[in-house]
Amino acid sequence: MKDARPSLTAAWVAAARTFGMLLPEELELARDPYGAAFAKIRLPARLAGSRIGHALALRPGLGTWVLYMQIRTRVLDDHVRAFIAAHPRGQIVLLGAGYDCRAIRLDELAGVPVFEIDHPATQQRKQRVLGRLSVTSPAHYVAWDFEKPMSELVGAMGEAGFDRNAPSLTIWEGVTMYLSEGAIDASLRAVHAWCAPGSQLAMTYYERTRIEQPSPMMRLVRTVVRAGGEPFVWGWQAEELSPYLAARGFAVRENRSLDDAARDHWPPEVAAIVQARGSRYCLAEPS
DSSP states (O other), X not given: OOTTSOOHHHHHHHHHHHGGGGSOGGGOOOOOSSXXXXXXXXXXXXXXXXXXXXHHHTSTXXXXXXXXXXXXXXXXXXXXXXXXXXOTTOEEEEETOTTOOHHHHOGGGTTOOEEEEEOHHHHHHHHHHHHHTTOOOOOEEEEOOTTSOGGGHHHHHXXXXXXTTSOEEEEEOXXXXXXXXXXXXXXXXXXXXXXXXXOEEEEEEEOHHHHHSOOHHHHHHHHHHHHXXXXXXXXXXXXXXXXXXXXXXXXXXXXXXXXXXXXXXXXXXXXXXXXXXXXXXXEEEEO
16 A cells, blocks of 8 residues: 555455445345445445346456455454354454444444554545544544554554453454565564454465466456555465464464355355455464
């Protein structure tokens, strides 16, 4: 992300979440009525429930992006729900939160402390947009310049009210592909430092081949994000992730393709539109 400018990719992701409302109701996995405002798009609300909207959301191209974001969001939403059910006094940390609105849209998070960590420019725009929507988020905002040493983030979390003695679920969604190896390492060590017993880390990542040998759709996405100052940088192969995280104090409990997750939720012909080859999610715990 370019200095002093809100994240462009965060706006695109937020909009893609809202485009999910174009899907037939039985296929919609995660509803975010706020996301389109961050990209200044009104189309989803206008076409929701229409035949045209259904057709657009189920057509390769736009539908690929919409369905991909639906399954990525749903997988992590389910981890949030499971974590809070197991730890009613737990906390949620959104590392690189962007325009994530889980603190508002998930009923399960009512009364649960949610800490959103991101660049000041992105956070400021998020609060302005929510203000224009007359929506107040209960999240605790932790503005953070990721050029600073990540070891200092633990102290900033405490100042925002984070309880290091309570279990936490850290969501690291759609971030790792933009970071250098040094930033990945420092971030994982910071997360480990704030993890009390019972804590978890849920993250998404690209396999390295998805970046190095992209599909035609992925080449287009890569060009767009690079032009926005947020190029794809990092990926693991699936078999590399467990030893990498183990060296940083985490044990992998789940490591799955988003294509597999799509087949869990949708008929084969719908799941096939996702085309998430090499896009995965992982659930890990401090070891």
